[in-house]
Amino acid sequence: MEKNKFSITLRVWKQKDASSKGYFESYKVEGIIPDMSFLEMIDVLNEKLIKQGKEPIFFESDCREGICGCCGFVVDGNPHGPDEHSTVCQLHMRRFKEGDVVTIEPFRAKSFPIIKDLIVDRSALDKIIAAGGYISVNVGSAPDANTIPVDKNTAEKAMDYATCIGCGACVASCPNSAAMLFTGAKIAHLAYLPQGKPERTKRVLNMIKVMDSLGFGNCTNEYECEAVCPKEIKVGAIAKMNREFLFANFLSEEEPQLPPVFHKSTVDVPEDE
Amino acid sequence: MNYLFLFRMIKTSVGRKQLMAVTGLLIASFLFIHLAGNLLLFKGEDWYNGWSELLIANPATIYIEIGLLFLFIIHITMAVWVRTEDLINASYRKYDMSRWHGGRTIGSATMLYTAIIILVYLVFHIIHFRFADKSIGVYQMVVSAFRSPLFVSIYIIGSVALALHLSHGFQSALETLGINHIKYNVYIKIAGYLVAVCMVFFAVISLYFYFGLDLREIADASNIVEMTIE
Numbered sequence: 001m002e003k004n005k006f007s008i009t010l011r012v013w014k015q016k017d018a019s020s021k022g023y024f025e026s027y028k029v030e031g032i033i034p035d036m037s038f039l040e041m042i043d044v045l046n047e048k049l050i051k052q053g054k055e056p057i058f059f060e061s062d063c064r065e066g067i068c069g070c071c072g073f074v075v076d077g078n079p080h081g082p083d084e085h086s087t088v089c090q091l092h093m094r095r096f097k098e099g100d101v102v103t104i105e106p107f108r109a110k111s112f113p114i115i116k117d118l119i120v121d122r123s124a125l126d127k128i129i130a131a132g133g134y135i136s137v138n139v140g141s142a143p144d145a146n147t148i149p150v151d152k153n154t155a156e157k158a159m160d161y162a163t164c165i166g167c168g169a170c171v172a173s174c175p176n177s178a179a180m181l182f183t184g185a186k187i188a189h190l191a192y193l194p195q196g197k198p199e200r201t202k203r204v205l206n207m208i209k210v211m212d213s214l215g216f217g218n219c220t221n222e223y224e225c226e227a228v229c230p231k232e233i234k235v236g237a238i239a240k241m242n243r244e245f246l247f248a249n250f251l252s253e254e255e256p257q258l259p260p261v262f263h264k265s266t267v268d269v270p271e272d273e
Numbered sequence: 274m275n276y277l278f279l280f281r282m283i284k285t286s287v288g289r290k291q292l293m294a295v296t297g298l299l300i301a302s303f304l305f306i307h308l309a310g311n312l313l314l315f316k317g318e319d320w321y322n323g324w325s326e327l328l329i330a331n332p333a334t335i336y337i338e339i340g341l342l343f344l345f346i347i348h349i350t351m352a353v354w355v356r357t358e359d360l361i362n363a364s365y366r367k368y369d370m371s372r373w374h375g376g377r378t379i380g381s382a383t384m385l386y387t388a389i390i391i392l393v394y395l396v397f398h399i400i401h402f403r404f405a406d407k408s409i410g411v412y413q414m415v416v417s418a419f420r421s422p423l424f425v426s427i428y429i430i431g432s433v434a435l436a437l438h439l440s441h442g443f444q445s446a447l448e449t450l451g452i453n454h455i456k457y458n459v460y461i462k463i464a465g466y467l468v469a470v471c472m473v474f475f476a477v478i479s480l481y482f483y484f485g486l487d488l489r490e491i492a493d494a495s496n497i498v499e500m501t502i503e
Contacts, residue, residue: 013369024369077370103370110365173374176359177366178286208285217362218286218355220384221445223376236453243451245287249278 005031006098010045012057013105018113018121024103027057034094038081039064039071041093058117064089066230069165072172073118074105079169079228087167087230107172111179111215122168124214125182129166131210132203133186135195148194161189161240163231170225170233176217181225183211184237191244201252204244286358287449289351294446296348301439301468303341308471311478315487318412325411349392356385380441380469387438394431419482432475440469 007030015022029045036044039061046056062070066087073088075081081091096102104118112120137143150158162185170181187204190196196203219238226235282288310328313320328334373382380387401424407414418424443465447453452461481487 011369074368074370077368077372078374105369108366108368110362172366175363175366175377177362205281208287212284212286215362216286217359218290219449220355220359220381221441221448222381224374225376227374227376235448236455239448239451239453242287242291242449245285246291246451249281249288 004034006034006096007032008096008098008100008102010042011101011103012117014057014117015106015114017116022114032093032096034092036093037064037089038075038091038093039089058115058119060119061089066090067165069167072107072167072169074107074172076103079107079172080167080230084227085230085232087165090230107168109168109171109174109177109216111177112168112171120168122166124216125166125168125171125179127214128179128183128207128211129186132199132207133190134199135190136198137195150193154192158189158192161185161192161233161237164189164233165231167230169228169230171216173224173228174217175222175224176220178217178219178225179211179214180216180219180238180241181229181233181235183207184235184239184241185233187244188237188240191240200244201248204241204248208241208245286355289355290449293348293351293355294449296344296351297442297446299344300341300348301443303344304435304472308474311475314412314415314478315481318410321412321415322410345395352388378441380437380439381445383437384441387434390430390434391438394427394434397427398431416482416487419479420485422483425479425483428479429476432472435475436469436472439472440466443468 007028010027010029011024012027013022014025027045027049029041031044032041039059042057042059049056059073060070062068064071066089069087071087071089072080075088075091080086080088082095083091106112106114106118106120107122109120111124112122115121164182164185166182168182171177171179174180187207190203191200221235221238223235226233282292310324313324401418402415405414409417419428444461447461
């Protein structure tokens, strides 16, 4: 066991808060077991740093099984690390070898202000969801299953888009910092299902409006987002959103209004963070 | 009347892109008619001058030209708008290690640069051919221009930039208009590259005249005449 252990050099982005200037700090990490996950390796380093009385590396994580969308930073230029279609918590140290220099940086985008070190504020994505990523159902006891028939292919397609965990890797990888894949996945997921029909027009117009107001960029169809998405969401989501927008914009007779909570002042990214 | 949907088109990111896509596709379809006309250069002076006279004689031509001008204005305005926002956003994402993950192509990464080259080329092209002195006949005007190495290199750069621009632009426009389907994506991609290859023919035409391949047949013909005289 002992002979398998190896050591790497970590170059970590350190930044006190959104307004301070960041810098890279190098750490030598020794005694890495290949079976460790990347986050466990940082945990080990952090424990050592805390014992030495130094400030640990701040990063975000929750489930550590690739389904919550909490973790996420850029490893050597790859959002979520060099493994294809997995989150950074599913990245294991067996991908690295003795003496590697690994650079880790936070997701960088205009709409993702850095909170500390590798932690970024992704609440902009929540605001897009709140603008239309919902359906209307009656309160009370849960309705019977299958009261609204949905055929299997449609259900599968909606499920493919529903797998979006909102990690923000698409925004981080996009040359224009656009949130099109995220917004597209959320719109497509509900647009394919009959339960999503009542708000269909309002949803796409409102979500795109809020997305624009939060400073996300425009899509240039470079498909970088698709390449890094840990949930393998296809750019078909963006096409579906574009289609929904086209129909909603030209064919709907109603004039959608943003809900009162979404007036300009509350949509803007708060300054105090 | 409610015109709000038109403003919404311009006010939203997706709407701006869709305007860009529609105008881009219309301009591309014009380029095919243009190319078809240019191919008549191979048929000789009478054919090409005939095609040119046909266009000048048609009363619709001037309106189509004005329409094309508007298409270009919309396409460029939207592009500048979209691109300015994107460049501002790009200034916020400075990765120490930046790399691309397979989505980008040469065409997609150079859209802005090819666009600038095409615009400069287009202005030159219009000044040089559209508003030129046509007293020697359109065919002679074109052919004599293509004898110059400077002109031919400008035309090669222009059409290669156009090909690169369309290699990404065609499928990007269709995607923006919501045309993306698991069954057809591969064909859309191939069609985009075919459209790009077609644009290279503009350069092929200029090279044909630069190397004097049109004179070869005349030379051959004069040889035959001389031989028959002997």
